[in-house]
Amino acid sequence: MKFHIHTYGCQMNVRDSEAVEALLVAAGHVKASGEADADLVIVNSCTVRQKAEEKAVGKAGNLIAAKKTVGLMGCAVKRMGADVFKRLPKLDFAVGPRAFGLIPRIVAEGRYPRLELGEDMVPECLAAHVEGGWQAFVTILLGCDNRCSYCIVPDVRGHEYSRPAREVVAEVGALARRGVKEVCLLGQSVLRYGVRNAAWDESDAPSPGGYKEAFPRLLEALAAIPGIERIRFTSAHPKGCTDELVRAYREFPQVCRHLHLPVQSGSDRVLAEMGRRYTREEYLAAVRKLRDFDPEFAVTTDVIVGYPGETEADFEETRSLMDEAGFDNSFVFKYSPRPGTRSAALPDDVPTEEKERRDQVLLADQERRGQSRNEALVGTVREVIAEGPSKRVADRWSGRDSGNRIVVWESSDAPCRAGEKVRVEILEAHPQVLVGRMAGK
Ligand code: 5AD
Numbered sequence: 241m242k243f244h245i246h247t248y249g250c251q252m253n254v255r256d257s258e259a260v261e262a263l264l265v266a267a268g269h270v271k272a273s274g275e276a277d278a279d280l281v282i283v284n285s286c287t288v289r290q291k292a293e294e295k296a297v298g299k300a301g302n303l304i305a306a307k308k309t310v311g312l313m314g315c316a317v318k319r320m321g322a323d324v325f326k327r328l329p330k331l332d333f334a335v336g337p338r339a340f341g342l343i344p345r346i347v348a349e350g351r352y353p354r355l356e357l358g359e360d361m362v363p364e365c366l367a368a369h370v371e372g373g374w375q376a377f378v379t380i381l382l383g384c385d386n387r388c389s390y391c392i393v394p395d396v397r398g399h400e401y402s403r404p405a406r407e408v409v410a411e412v413g414a415l416a417r418r419g420v421k422e423v424c425l426l427g428q429s430v431l432r433y434g435v436r437n438a439a440w441d442e443s444d445a446p447s448p449g450g451y452k453e454a455f456p457r458l459l460e461a462l463a464a465i466p467g468i469e470r471i472r473f474t475s476a477h478p479k480g481c482t483d484e485l486v487r488a489y490r491e492f493p494q495v496c497r498h499l500h501l502p503v504q505s506g507s508d509r510v511l512a513e514m515g516r517r518y519t520r521e522e523y524l525a526a527v528r529k530l531r532d533f534d535p536e537f538a539v540t541t542d543v544i545v546g547y548p549g550e551t552e553a554d555f556e557e558t559r560s561l562m563d564e565a566g567f568d569n570s571f572v573f574k575y576s577p578r579p580g581t582r583s584a585a586l587p588d589d590v591p592t593e594e595k596e597r598r599d600q601v602l603l604a605d606q607e608r609r610g611q612s613r614n615e616a617l618v619g620t621v622r623e624v625i626a627e628g629p630s631k632r633v634a635d636r637w638s639g640r641d642s643g644n645r646i647v648v649w650e651s652s653d654a655p656c657r658a659g660e661k662v663r664v665e666i667l668e669a670h671p672q673v674l675v676g677r678m679a680g681k
């Protein structure tokens with residue numbers, strides 16, 4: 241069959257879709273050039289906010305109307321359970337986020353409708369990758385046990401589970417042998433790697449560098465793999481910003497100097513209500529630790545505006561925290577109650593227009609902050625991996641530095657290849673982009 245996968249949501253979903261693509265190709269199916277050309281379309285859904293879920297369900301509905309074989313996978317399926325067939329009566333199959341390994345079998349059997357919400361994941365499915373490319377996502381941690389008051393993820397992605405370190409190391413080794421230079425390790429809270437399940441066997445030799453924590457120890461093992469030039473990871477919780485983590489940043493140049501560290505709020509009262517398990521000051525201390533090590537260290541974040549009971553004073557605390565932390569980038573989300581979460585029992589009492597206003601204020605703040613953070617980099621030379629021609633301006637190439645900053649440069653006199661490391665001298669700063677000229681390869 242010719243298939244197409246349409247993905248909503250976070251990088252975890254992007255990775256799951258890629259694994260499904262690899263599994264379907266291995267089963268003899270062919271990737272279509274697009275939706276119109278496909279007999280089978282799979283929509284990978286998100287449910288973190290109500291809007292995200294509606295988009296995915298709406299998309300599946302349109303595809304069903306176009307008379308395709310349609311499957312829905314991902315987080316929204318797990319949240320809706322059997323109700324998914326009430327919303328989409330003609331849907332062919334639906335699989336939860338930990339059951340995507342079953343898709344090739346479901347398609348082969350063709351007995352529809354079918355619902356699989358299962359919690360079991362076959363290791364081989366997690367390690368399936370499509371050929372080609374110099375970048376790859378690698379899932380190291382499934383699920384989440386944090387149970388923040390507003391978040392549906394623990395309900396849909398299940399309990400936290402750390403994949404055995406030897407599986408992760410083998411997977412990254414195999415990727416490196418086929419040309420992957422940059423890996424991004426994925427999990428809801430990657431710094432908790434190995435806390436829940438034994439990531440390393442008792443029989444494993446001690447870490448050569450003496451690392452005791454499972455995550456820095458994993459970084460050490462991955463940094464030793466020839467060909468892996470960059471290691472990124474996301475997402476993180478400030479409790480994981482330990483001295484051992486900073487030591488790994490210092491000792492392994494492959495480990496990128498960027499951390500996505502969702503803060504959610506700058507008000508201690510709201511943080512406590514959310515069950516985030518840190519205070520404003522503890523969060524800022526984690527950021528300081530990273531910036532004391534390297535002032536150019538990039539820290540990005542997620543923030544929720546309009547959490548139940550969020551006052552103007554709480555909001556101003558968030559604004560001031562964001563300035564103190566000096567975020568290089570931030571993503572702002574308007575609070576959306578999710579059924580079954582603790583905060584869904586509270587009145588959603590910040591009016592939509594007020595959520596919108598707070599969102600806009602934080603976006604404007606970030607523009608200014610991003611501009612001034614980036615201006616400090618004018619005159620520096622960034623080591624960049626070239627990604628491809630810039631989308632906006634012809635003759636320009638674009639790539640990212642270690643801090644995940646987008647860097648753009650003129651390429652007409654020095655052609656680049658995707659995946660190539662280049663040095664770019666920065667001439668101009670924008671809130672989200674650095675512009676420069678090639679200073680060598
Ligand atoms: N409403 C709004 N934003 C949410 N997020 C998670 N749950 C909700 C919710 N119920 C945001 C958080 C998280 C990001 C992925 O989505 O900021 O870090």
Ligand code: SF4
Nearest residue numbers: 249250286287288315
């Ligand atoms: Fe990712 Fe959360 Fe959306 Fe699932 S619900 S796709 S884990 S953002």
